[in-house]
Amino acid sequence: MLASPFVGIAGWTINRVGELCDLLNGLAFKPSDWGDRGIPIIRIQNLNGGADFNYCSRAIPEAYLIPAGSLLFSWSGNRGTSFGPFVWRGKTGALNQHIFKVTPKAGVNPNWLFYALNFVRMEAEKNAHGGLGLVHVRRGDMESYEVLTPRDIDEQSRIATILDASEAAIRASEVVIEKMRAQRRGLLADRVAAFTTHPELYDPAALADLTIPNVPICYGVVQPGPHHRNGVPLITITDLLGNLDQGLHRISRNLDSQYARSRVAAGDLLLSIKATVGRLRVLPPGFFGNISRDIARIRCSERMQPAYLLFYFQSAHGRQSLASIQVGSTRAELSISRLLKLMLPVPSIAIQNEIIAVVSSSDSAIAAGERRLAKLRLQHQGILHDLLTGRVRTTAAMGSVA
Numbered sequence: 001m002l003a004s005p006f007v008g009i010a011g012w013t014i015n016r017v018g019e020l021c022d023l024l025n026g027l028a029f030k031p032s033d034w035g036d037r038g039i040p041i042i043r044i045q046n047l048n049g050g051a052d053f054n055y056c057s058r059a060i061p062e063a064y065l066i067p068a069g070s071l072l073f074s075w076s077g078n079r080g081t082s083f084g085p086f087v088w089r090g091k092t093g094a095l096n097q098h099i100f101k102v103t104p105k106a107g108v109n110p111n112w113l114f115y116a117l118n119f120v121r122m123e124a125e126k127n128a129h130g131g132l133g134l135v136h137v138r139r140g141d142m143e144s145y146e147v148l149t150p151r152d153i154d155e156q157s158r159i160a161t162i163l164d165a166s167e168a169a170i171r172a173s174e175v176v177i178e179k180m181r182a183q184r185r186g187l188l189a190d191r192v193a194a195f196t197t198h199p200e201l202y203d204p205a206a207l208a209d210l211t212i213p214n215v216p217i218c219y220g221v222v223q224p225g226p227h228h229r230n231g232v233p234l235i236t237i238t239d240l241l242g243n244l245d246q247g248l249h250r251i252s253r254n255l256d257s258q259y260a261r262s263r264v265a266a267g268d269l270l271l272s273i274k275a276t277v278g279r280l281r282v283l284p285p286g287f288f289g290n291i292s293r294d295i296a297r298i299r300c301s302e303r304m305q306p307a308y309l310l311f312y313f314q315s316a317h318g319r320q321s322l323a324s325i326q327v328g329s330t331r332a333e334l335s336i337s338r339l340l341k342l343m344l345p346v347p348s349i350a351i352q353n354e355i356i357a358v359v360s361s362s363d364s365a366i367a368a369g370e371r372r373l374a375k376l377r378l379q380h381q382g383i384l385h386d387l388l389t390g391r392v393r394t395t396a397a398m399g400s401v402a
Helices: 110-127 139-144 153-197 253-258 306-314 316-324 336-341 349-388 394-400
Strands: 012-016 021-025 039-042 054-056 071-074 076-078 084-087 093-095 099-104 134-136 146-150 202-206 232-235 249-251 269-272 280-282 288-291 295-298 343-347
Touching (some): 071 110, 084 110, 099 110, 110 146, 153 394, 280 306, 306 316, 306 349
Parallel strands (some): 039 093, 232 288
Antiparallel strands (some): 012 146, 071 099, 076 134
16 A cells, blocks of 8 residues: 655645545346347456457446446456456446446546556555455455545646556557567468469478488477476476576486487477467577477478478468367377378478578567567556656656657
């Protein structure tokens, strides 16, 4: 909670959330209320843009009808995604339970209140009931959180305007990145489609014939055992998207020697083959370690560039190829035997390198965009804290959002 050191800020007071707004919990709809006609029921998954609605055809009290622009607070959800304040952007709907309708009281700017509640969310997540992912806060607890509040509603409005501009910059950056990702998908699709229309550009080959003969495709350690501080790094499915320089589980050297066949090195292509199928990574220079049972190691021969193979499997055509050899109805899996027989289009090394250069350039642009987005988000958090604690007043903050 915000505490007494801020009391001395001229023109500001400390108010409890319950003094700034009214909180109305949504209705407890029963399965018998659901249908495919009537008014849409606003559930937690709809707050982030989910378009899958249940509908209710019975009469809904006006207090629970939520038009676009309404301020809501999801009091039971996941940290960072579905827990906290939202502005409803969809059509008028009926409010479901686990979501508060937030009605600002007189003298409270609703846009400022949204950001104030976001600030409260960060504090509430530290104290909220629930597990590591799912959290919830009771109405009484929510109403008791303290918020440093400018008495002047115009100052509240100025704070909201600055934070709106900061969020707009974040959204614009997100749109640019998504466009670049779409362009990347288009680049891959165009080049893979060329193999269909121009078969002279490639020779088909089984994946087994594109690996080094004495280093066959294989999966790794079945039971990793406890962590050994000075042991051998073990890559799991989660690590394929993470930082390989730190945080890896380490297995004993004795266990690693038992799985010498699945040791990995720089340039190897790793492919997840159980549960989360199709996650990929080419190992960077200098890496040495082993892999888990859920990953297949592919060490390409001179006919295949590992980066090209990664890009191919990321394309729609490549994903369909992997999907065609999946087994298991409840838990997807790629068997090594089927993977070995998978037929692939193999262009010349020159064409592979051309595709690698084009897609890698796109990846570099996306990475640069993501770094800028991360910087904007960090800047936004700093501005949010400075403005809502009164550390920076609005006249000084106006030039901080570029």
